[in-house]
Amino acid sequence: xxxxxxxxxxxxxxxxxxxxxxxxxxxxxxxxxxxxxxxxxxxxxxxxxxxxxxxxxxxxxxxxxx
Amino acid sequence: xxxxxxxxxxxxxxxxxxxxxxxxxxxxxxxxxxxxxxxxxxxxxxxxxxxxxxxxxxxxxxxxxxxxxxxxxxxxxxxxxxxxxxxxxxxxxxxxxxxxxxxxxxxxxxxxxxxxxxxxxxxxxxxxxxxxxxxxxxxxxxxxxxxxxxxxxxxxxxxxxxxxxxxxxxxxxxxxxxxxxxxxxxxxxxxxxxxxxxxxxxxxxxxxxxxxxxxxxxxxxxxxxxxxxxxxxxxxxxxxxxxxxxxxxxxxxxxxxxxxxxxxxxxxxxxxxxxxxxxxxxxxxxxxxxxxxxxxxxxxxxxxxxxxxxxxxxxxxxxxxxxxxxxxxxxxxxxxxxxxxxxxxxxxxxxxxxxxxxxxxxxxxxxxxxxxxxxxxxxxxxxxxxxxxxxxxxxxxxxxxxxxxxxxxxxxxxxxxxxxxxxxxxxxxxxxxxxxxxxxxxxxxxxxxxxxxxxxxxxxxxxxxxxxxxxxxxxxxxxxx
Numbered sequence: 001x002x003x004x005x006x007x008x009x010x011x012x013x014x015x016x017x018x019x020x021x022x023x024x025x026x027x028x029x030x031x032x033x034x035x036x037x038x039x040x041x042x043x044x045x046x047x048x049x050x051x052x053x054x055x056x057x058x059x060x061x062x063x064x065x066x
Numbered sequence: 067x068x069x070x071x072x073x074x075x076x077x078x079x080x081x082x083x084x085x086x087x088x089x090x091x092x093x094x095x096x097x098x099x100x101x102x103x104x105x106x107x108x109x110x111x112x113x114x115x116x117x118x119x120x121x122x123x124x125x126x127x128x129x130x131x132x133x134x135x136x137x138x139x140x141x142x143x144x145x146x147x148x149x150x151x152x153x154x155x156x157x158x159x160x161x162x163x164x165x166x167x168x169x170x171x172x173x174x175x176x177x178x179x180x181x182x183x184x185x186x187x188x189x190x191x192x193x194x195x196x197x198x199x200x201x202x203x204x205x206x207x208x209x210x211x212x213x214x215x216x217x218x219x220x221x222x223x224x225x226x227x228x229x230x231x232x233x234x235x236x237x238x239x240x241x242x243x244x245x246x247x248x249x250x251x252x253x254x255x256x257x258x259x260x261x262x263x264x265x266x267x268x269x270x271x272x273x274x275x276x277x278x279x280x281x282x283x284x285x286x287x288x289x290x291x292x293x294x295x296x297x298x299x300x301x302x303x304x305x306x307x308x309x310x311x312x313x314x315x316x317x318x319x320x321x322x323x324x325x326x327x328x329x330x331x332x333x334x335x336x337x338x339x340x341x342x343x344x345x346x347x348x349x350x351x352x353x354x355x356x357x358x359x360x361x362x363x364x365x366x367x368x369x370x371x372x373x374x375x376x377x378x379x380x381x382x383x384x385x386x387x388x389x390x391x392x393x394x395x396x397x398x399x400x401x402x403x404x405x406x407x408x409x410x411x412x413x414x415x416x417x418x419x420x421x422x423x424x425x426x427x428x429x430x431x432x433x434x435x436x437x438x439x440x441x442x443x444x445x446x447x448x449x450x451x452x453x454x455x456x457x458x459x460x461x462x463x464x465x466x467x468x469x470x471x472x473x474x475x476x477x478x479x480x481x482x483x484x485x486x487x488x489x490x491x492x493x494x495x496x497x498x499x500x501x502x503x504x505x506x507x508x509x510x511x512x513x514x515x516x517x518x519x520x521x522x523x524x525x526x527x528x529x530x531x532x533x534x535x536x537x538x539x540x541x542x543x544x545x546x547x
Binding site: 008009012015018019022023025027029032036039040043046047049050051052053054057058060061064 | 213243245246272356363366369370
């Protein structure tokens with residue numbers, strides 16, 4: 001149940017770590033392409049999660065007693 | 067003999083005495099312990115005074131409907147507090163005694179300022195208590211998740227505030243998805259506190275699922291907020307493991323639960339806005355990061371490219387420097403060689419001149435020697451030749467003498483011969499011959515000495531001493547000897 005909650009944080013932490021690395025020029029050009037791709041995937045996951053309905057979460061809500 | 071009076075007479079006496087004692091109304095401070103409105107609009111109350119939770123005074127009170135109709139809304143709007151049991155009030159009363167119903171206080175006016183002050187005092191006490199217990203900031207110290215998306219709502223399904231909240235959340239312009247679960251509770255009146263606490267306990271079962279709890283209330287009675295100035299409820303909120311966001315529609319001071327909640331907002335709509343804005347900020351941050359990563363990556367690439375260009379530039383410079391150096395070195399070496407060659411050739415030239423000079427002096431010497439030798443030889447030769455010439459000259463002179471004498475003899479002899487011949491020639495001259503009767507015969511200008519040279523019919527010329535004739539041969543006879 002907690003995975004969804006932390007994954008925004010995890011995603012952001014990972015993205016920020018990558019951005020920091022790029023900013024501090026800790027990545028070589030080969031790694032760069034890979035990390036940029038990774039960041040774009042994470043960003044996509046986050047945006048999707050904000051806007052697309054997660055059926056599993058819906059189901060949990062329905063199963064709660066009033 | 068004792069004087070006897072009836073109960074009614076006694077009550078009349080009491081009534082008179084009270085009237086004397088309280089000729090006009092008095093201001094009384096008390097707590098409402100009970101309150102009832104009947105269908106005529108009259109209000110019946112029980113007022114008490116407590117000392118450390120023990121009732122030390124009690125009295126019935128009444129507010130007649132014509133007063134109550136004005137007094138209640140005035141009180142509630144001024145205090146933000148329902149006119150209900152449990153609150154402390156300051157009221158102007160007239161003490162009345164009815165023979166059949168006994169003592170009662172007729173409430174004529176109320177001073178809401180007292181209640182406000184009392185409420186403030188109570189709130190202060192609650193806050194002090196919560197602070198003393200070290201729990202006051204506990205909910206506020208919780209971290210609101212980055213994106214509160216799963217929301218437990220404590221409200222009343224029928225409350226306008228809840229509907230506003232849901233509409234606002236669901237119709238957000240960004241299409242953000244929220245997962246909301248309503249936990250029903252009574253949001254006004256005396257049931258509020260236990261009802262909200264029960265709802266919180268239900269939410270607690272799903273603590274791991276939800277990101278935040280929202281307590282909202284709106285519409286309906288605007289006055290009943292005292293429930294939220296409650297120690298017990300406030301304590302529950304401070305202890306709750308999820309951040310609590312309030313939107314309980316209070317226009318004035320914050321209630322206690324507003325003070326202890328993680329985030330306090332004025333209305334349910336404001337809570338919805340807060341959640342949407344939070345998500346929008348997060349979404350914006352994501353979009354920023356998209357740009358940021360592109361820019362950063364671009365920067366890295368640019369930096370690397372510049373570095374490469376610089377290296378290439380340096381290399382280029384180094385190479386041209388190297389070439390330049392080598393060129394200079396070559397030129398220098400060339401110059402040195404040229405210098406060496408020049409000095410070498412100068413040296414050799416000098417040596418050559420020296421040699422030539424030596425040679426020429428040798429040649430001159432040799433020449434002089436040879437010339438001397440030749441001169442000597444010439445002189446020798448001249449002398450020899452002179453001697454030979456002298457010899458030859460002498461021999462020649464001898465020969466000349468011989469030749470001269472021989473020639474003279476020979477010339478004499480010849481001269482004799484010629485003198486003799488001259489006579490013979492005079493005799494033999496053809497003209498003299500011709501004059502003596504001889505002729506010459508010529509054919510074609512040539513003298514003919516034989517008949518063999520002439521044929522019949524040839525034309526011949528016959529010369530005489532005094533002329534010539536032409537004749538044709540008619541006959542030829544050869545002498546046969």
